[in-house]
Amino acid sequence: MTELETVHDFACIIVIFGGTGDLTYRKLMPALYNLKDKQQLSGKIAIVAIARQELSLDHYRRSVYEAIEEFSRSESEAGIWHSLQERVYYHSMDFNNDNGYLELNRLLIHLDQKHGTGGNRIYYLAVAPENFPLIVNKLHSHGLALNPPAWQRIMIEKPFGRDLTSARTLNQQISRVFPENNIYRIDHYLGKQMIQNIMVIRFANLLFESVWNARYIDNVQITSSETVGVQNRGEYYERAGALRDMVQNHMLQLLTLIAMEAPANLDTESIRDEKVKILRTLGEFSAETVRRGVVQGQYTGGMVNGALVKGYREEERVSTASNTETFVALKVKIPNFRWAGVPFYIRTGKRCHTKLSEIVIQFKRLPEILYSKEYNLQLEPNVLIIKIQPKEGIYFQFNAKEPGMTTKIVPVNMDFCQNCDYDGDSPEAYEKLLLDAIKGDSTLFTRWDEVEHAWRFTDSISRSLNDAAAMLHDYPAGSWGPVAATNLLNYDGREWWNEQ
Ligand code: NAP
Numbered sequence: 001m002t003e004l005e006t007v008h009d010f011a012c013i014i015v016i017f018g019g020t021g022d023l024t025y026r027k028l029m030p031a032l033y034n035l036k037d038k039q040q041l042s043g044k045i046a047i048v049a050i051a052r053q054e055l056s057l058d059h060y061r062r063s064v065y066e067a068i069e070e071f072s073r074s075e076s077e078a079g080i081w082h083s084l085q086e087r088v089y090y091h092s093m094d095f096n097n098d099n100g101y102l103e104l105n106r107l108l109i110h111l112d113q114k115h116g117t118g119g120n121r122i123y124y125l126a127v128a129p130e131n132f133p134l135i136v137n138k139l140h141s142h143g144l145a146l147n148p149p150a151w152q153r154i155m156i157e158k159p160f161g162r163d164l165t166s167a168r169t170l171n172q173q174i175s176r177v178f179p180e181n182n183i184y185r186i187d188h189y190l191g192k193q194m195i196q197n198i199m200v201i202r203f204a205n206l207l208f209e210s211v212w213n214a215r216y217i218d219n220v221q222i223t224s225s226e227t228v229g230v231q232n233r234g235e236y237y238e239r240a241g242a243l244r245d246m247v248q249n250h251m252l253q254l255l256t257l258i259a260m261e262a263p264a265n266l267d268t269e270s271i272r273d274e275k276v277k278i279l280r281t282l283g284e285f286s287a288e289t290v291r292r293g294v295v296q297g298q299y300t301g302g303m304v305n306g307a308l309v310k311g312y313r314e315e316e317r318v319s320t321a322s323n324t325e326t327f328v329a330l331k332v333k334i335p336n337f338r339w340a341g342v343p344f345y346i347r348t349g350k351r352c353h354t355k356l357s358e359i360v361i362q363f364k365r366l367p368e369i370l371y372s373k374e375y376n377l378q379l380e381p382n383v384l385i386i387k388i389q390p391k392e393g394i395y396f397q398f399n400a401k402e403p404g405m406t407t408k409i410v411p412v413n414m415d416f417c418q419n420c421d422y423d424g425d426s427p428e429a430y431e432k433l434l435l436d437a438i439k440g441d442s443t444l445f446t447r448w449d450e451v452e453h454a455w456r457f458t459d460s461i462s463r464s465l466n467d468a469a470a471m472l473h474d475y476p477a478g479s480w481g482p483v484a485a486t487n488l489l490n491y492d493g494r495e496w497w498n499e500q
Contacts, residue, residue, distance in 0.1 A: 010438050011044030012151075013108055013117045017135055018126035019049020019060075019090060023157065025067035028126060029088075031430035033068045033076065036084045038427075040435055044116040048089045048107065060090035073428060087115065095131050101142040108144075119150030122437055129159055133173040140177040155184040155437055158249055159240065160446075163462075164455035171448055180448060184437050189250040189357075190444040191429030193418065194388045198257040198359075199271075201386065201394065208384070209262075211363070213338045218381065220344045221360040221497055222254050224388075225352035227304050229477070230326070234317030242296075242328040246348040248458040252279065253446070254388075255344055258359060259334050268443040272450065279453035281336050284460035287467040292491075294461055295473060295484040297327035299351040302477030309351065309477045323472055326350045329485040330461070331492075343492065347485060351477035357388035360497040371409055380411040383497065392426060393417040 014032070016024055035041045049060065065085065069076050091107055093100025112119055123139060125132055136154070139145040145152055154174065161167025174183060189195055202209055211217070224246060230237040237245065256275035263270040285293065300311040313320050327349030334344065363382040366372070372379055385395040394416045402408040419426045436444055464470075473482030480486070480499065489495055 010042040011115075011117045012042075012120035012122055012438060013046045013048060013111055013115070014122045014124060014434070014438075015048045015050065015104075015108070016124045016126055017050050017095065017131070018124075020051040020053055020055075020063075021126050023126045024049065025063070026071050027428070027430045028124065028434070029064045030068050030072040031428055031434055033072050033080070033084055034074055034428065034431050035435055037074055037077070037080050040431075042438075044118070045438075046087045046089065046111045046115045046117055048091055048104070048111070050091050050093060050104070052092060052094050054092050055090055057090055061085045061088055064088055073426075095127070095135050095138070098138070098142070101138050101144065105142060105144060119147055121150070121152040122155060123152070124155040126157060129157075129161075129170075132156060132170060136174050136177050145177045151182065151440070152178070153182045153184055153437055153440070154178050155186060155433075157186055158188075159244065160185055160249075160451050161455065162239065162244060164452065164459050167451055167455050171451070175448075181442065183448075184433075184442055184445040185448075185451060186433060187249045187253055187446050188429045188433065189253055189388075190446075191431075191433040192357075192388055192392075193426050193432075194386060194392045195254070195257065196432070196444070197394075197418075198254075198386060202258075203262050214340050214342045216363055217342055218362045218364045219342060219492075219494055220258060221362070222251060222258070222344065222346045222358075223360075223496075223498075224250060224254075224348045224357040225354060225480070226350050227352060227355045227478075229299070229309065229312065229351050230315050230318065232316065234315050237326075238318055238322060238324050241324045242326055242348055242350070243458055243461060247328060247330070247346065247461075248454050249446075251346050251348055252454045252457070253450075254359060255332065255346065256450075258361075259339060259344070261338070268441065271443055272447045276447070276449050276453060278334060279450060279457065281334055282332060282453075282457045283335065284457065285464040286460075287464050290461060290464035290468050290470060293331040293488075294465065294470065295327075295329040295482060295488050296325035296465065296470065297349065297473040297475045297482040297485065298322070298324065299326050299349075299477045300474050302351070302479065304351060304478040311477065312351075325472060327352070327475060327481045327485070329481060329488055331488060343494075345489060345494075345496070347481060347496075349475075349481050353478055353480050354498075355390060359386040359388070361385070362494075362497070375407055375409070377409065379409060385497070387417075391417060392419040 016028060018024055032047060065081060091104055111117060125135060161170050202212060256278045259278045260274040263274045298312050302309060312318060312326050313322050329347035332344040332346060361384040365381045366379055379399050383397040387393045395413055397411050397413045399409050400412045402410045433444060473484045475482040486499060
C-alpha cells in the first residue's frame with residue numbers, strides 16, 4: 001500500500017453523539033489527542049461533537065483542551081493541540097430534531113471539502129443506550145448512513161441490550177441500517193494492551209501453548225475488582241448489576257481469549273469464530289447448578305484505602321432495599337477436550353480490597369515423588385499470571401532450591417512489568433479502538449453472535465438465581481467479597497490466588 005493510499009483510507013470525520021458527556025471528555029478526546037501526538041492520525045481528519053447545550057465553538061474547544069490537560073496520559077503540548085483543535089467542531093442539536101440532522105449533513109459536506117475526508121464517517125454513539133435506535137434511524141432517514149463508495153461505520157458503547165431479547169431487538173434496529181461489518185460494538189477491555197497480549201503469550205510461546213490444556217492446568221481464575229463504588233451511576237447500576245455490567249461482556253471476553261483454540265490465521269473473522277465456539281460451548285446454568293456455582297454479593301459500609309465508605313444501599317440513586325448485586329463470583333466449565341474438568345473461576349466486584357484485573361493460570365501439582373517424598377515437603381504448583389491493570393505484565397512462579405547449604409525448595413518468580421518498562425507510553429484502550437475503527441479493523445470489537453451467546457449464558461444465570469431464590473451475601477467494602485466466594489473455591493479444595 002502506498003503512503004497516498006494509506007492517507008486516503010484513513011481519512012474520515014468522527015461524529016461523536018454525546019460530545020459534552022463524561023466519556024467524551026475523559027476518554028475519547030484525550031485518546032484522539034494522544035493519537036495525534038503519536039502521529040497516528042491522518043492529516044485528513046475532523047471531529048464533530050454533538051450535544052444539546054448551546055456552546056460557541058471557542059467555548060467547546062476550550063473545554064476539550066481542559067479535559068485533555070486533566071485526563072490525557074501525555075502532557076498537552078501547544079503545537080499538537082493547535083493542529084488538533086482546528087479539526088474539532090461542535091454542533092448543537094437534540095437527537096430528536098430533524099432540522100438538526102439537515103444542518104449536520106451540511107456541516108459534514110462542508111468539512112469534507114475543507115479537510116479532504118471524502119465522505120467517510122465514524123458515528124460514535126457516546127450516549128445512553130435508549131438513544132441508539134433513534135440516532136441510527138435518523139441517520140438513515142437523512143441519508144447519512146450509507147453513501148458508497150465512501151464508508152460509514154458506527155461505534156456503539158456498552159451496554160448492548162440488558163438481556164438477550166432486548167439485545168436482539170437493538171441489533172435488528174441497527175442492522176436494518178448498517179451492515180454487520182460496519183458495526184463496531186465496543187468492549188473497551190479488548191483495547192487494553194495486555195488483553196491483546198493474551199493471544200501472543202499463548203500462540204507465540206511453545207512453552208505455554210504446549211501445556212495449555214486440562215492435562216496440565218488445574219484451574220483458571222479471572223478477577224476484575226474495583227475499589228470504587230457506583231459513583232454517580234447509581235441509576236444505571238440499579239438496572240444492571242455486576243453480572244450484566246461486567247460478566248456478560250468483559251469477563252466472558254477474557255474467558256474466550258484464554259480458552260479458545262488457535263485461529264487458522266490472524267484475520268478478524270477467524271479469531272472471532274474461535275471465540276464464539278467457546279461461548280457456544282458454555283452450558284446454561286439451572287436452579288440446581290447456580291446454587292453450587294454462583295455467588296452474588298452487595299457491599300456494606302467499610303474501609304477502602306484507609307477511608308470510611310458507605311454501603312451500596314446508602315449510595316445516591318440507589319434503593320434502600322436494593323437487591324442489585326455489586327459482586328459476583330462463578331465457576332464455569334468448558335465441556336470440550338481441551339478443558340474437560342478444569343474450572344474457570346470468575347469474580348468481579350465494586351468496593352473491593354484492591355483495583356485489579358488479572359488472569360491466574362494455576363498448573364497441576366507434581367506427583368509426590370522425588371523431592372516431595374525425599375524431603376517431606378509439598379511443592380507449590382507453577383502459576384502464570386497475566387496482569388491486565390493497573391500493572392500490565394506477566395508473572396511466572398516456579399520452584400528452585402534456596403541458596404546455601406539447605407535442601408529447601410522454594411517458589412521463586414519471574415515478574416515482567418510491561419508498563420514499568422514502557423513508562424507512560426502504553427496506549428489507552430480507546431486510542432487503540434478508535435484507531436482500529438478508523439482503519440476498518442474490527443478484530444477488537446464484538447461480533448453480533450458473540451454478544452448473543454454471552455447474553456444467552458448470563459440470562460441463564462439471572463433466571464436461575466431467581467428460580468433458586470439465591471441469597472445475596474453482604475460483604476464489607478474493602479474486602480475481597482463475601483465469604484461465600486472464598487468457599488466457592490474451598491469446597492473444591494482450592495483458593496483464590498490472592499488468598500493463598
Ligand atoms: P453522559 O455523561 O450522561 O453524556 C451524555 C451525552 O449525551 C451528553 O453529551 C449529553 O449532552 C448528550 N445528550 C443526552 N441526551 C441528548 C439529546 N436528546 N440530544 C442531544 N444530546 C443529548 O454519558 P457518558 O457517561 O458519557 O456515557 C455515554 C455512553 O457511554 C453510555 O452508553 C454509557 O453506558 C457508556 N459508557 C460510559 C463510560 C464512562 O466512563 N462514562 C464507560 C463505559 C461506557 P447534553 O445534555 O448537553 O445534551
